[in-house]
Amino acid sequence: MKAERTRGATKFFTRELLIARRDWRAGLVAGLLPLVAIAVIGVVGIFEGGQFSKQADVRVTVAVPSADLGRRIVAAGDGLVKAKVLADPALAVLTGQADISVAESAAGGFVVGTSAQSGKTAYALPLVTAAVDAMRTAKPPGVDATNVASTEDGPASSAEDLAKGLLIVLVLTSSGFAVTAAGLLAIESDGGELEAALVLPVDRRTMLLGMLGGQMVVQLLQSLLYLLIVGVSVVVIAGYSQHLSLVQRVTLPLVVVYGEILLLVGLGAAGLLLGGLARGRGRAGAPGASAVSASVTLLAGLSVVFTGWERTTALLVLPVVGAGAMVERAALGEPVVGSLVLATLGCAALFAVATQVVQRALRDGASRSRAV
């Protein structure tokens, strides 16, 4: 019986691989989607950090204790920085009046601080700290300058921003994966396909295990492709690579990819169960997986919007994709609500885990580069 089950599972497993192999063009397209999205983010980031900020006055505000220091920082700020002279610059950051503060320390040095999380601030911070550093070196000997932030260790908020950046990449690639998953985890299915499979004289649990096993291998292979395309692209395009150690450069994309595998295998299984078996009609697959796909994408969009990183891009790209997927499901008259709720809960839990993993991986780097 066991051998028979193994044979049965192997047959379905092999078939999934064969189908996936046939699907390589669609997989490639789906795989390129996140790359395109990241490229869009990169372009928007460049505009936000450069010309766009000059035109629209979305510059980073630096609170400084003196006009002289303010002028120096603005001059060093590449058009991205505007200065505001305030009596208590550190308080200005806390109260939201400024993105970055430069305060004189009790020892006579300078302290650069920020609690801001945007990529824009992360970009400006090295410029500000460089200006302060120049100010420090211009000071007469004898002034204690040990508290002055050094650009060598990276800006204070870079780790947090990086964590957010990676999280967004996780979200983005997951949405791209979700597109693939909609095709793959649906077991290529309209209801009829699964019906035809279910009436084969093979134990159903074995059959589904074989299919899911095949899907997992497909996802793994795709993940490796993504590791190359997305993982590397993230680090390079986001421009954070200078803040990462070699180990982090290798491990963080892996964390991202494994996060995706967790998400998609888990969600795929949930989709199968929710979409089909729970309904008891033998129509597992397509509706559930599509609902999961749509919910992942929608949740991804919402996550990005609420975390506040690159809102413009997030607002434009992800919810549109997510809403599109939802509209498509609704237009097809497929039941998505029940699956959507459960899938969203599962998805949120998985995101939380993935976020923790990423942030933990970054914590060491954060403590090294913390300047305040």
Next chain:
Amino acid sequence: MIEVAGLVRVLGKKKEQKRVIDDLSFTAPADAITGLLGPNGAGKTTTMRILATLLRPSEGTARVGGYSVVDEPLAVRRCIGLVTEEPGLHDRLTPRELLLFAASACGLSSDKAEERLRHLSALVGLDAHLDTRCGRLSKGNRQKVSLVRALIHDPPVLLLDEPTANMDVLATDAFHELLLDPELRAGKTVLLSSHSIDEVDRLADRVVGIAAGRLALEGTRAEIAARDDAGDFRRAVVTILGQTVLAREPVL
């Protein structure tokens, strides 16, 4: 042979439960096509799903090829071939790959599977399309693939659930010709679910009519036609099914 006795299937949640199959009993003998006829929503597909082990009955028994659909579902699946309204093909696989996989899953050796594939594809006129991806086949050819898949392991029972519902006139006619081919259906119990009286009239040796989940009529075409004053099969079916539906409608 298919034997259905006191079959009940309840669907929906507690407050909105509906008996979509209500005490249904009938027999479909071997070596004959039995038409399961009824209007939309009559419970035909639910019945077919129960017989194909895709759904469990709430009450009653159903035996297919001598096996209980509840107690021996694997044995039932070994002895049935199912053709549904949607052919249910993997668009990226070719018919050859799909059919050999189905044969393999049914336990046929590769030699036997190849032999059956050659024989059946020649019989239904599919051999020219065996290596074309299913996604590129016409509706008629897709349904032919579905039919061959249902027959590849030479099952004694063939379940056809509205197989021509999505097909055009010519494809439907070709499909009917196939079903009437004595070599294709030799010795088999064929249960054909349809809402088309013409289709059942043309193909079925016996007719089981259901409406609102209940048995409305059962017999040969001649027996049913005899229930109309003018001996008209179509009018007899419409009258009996209509009366059954009306009898089940709530009185306002």
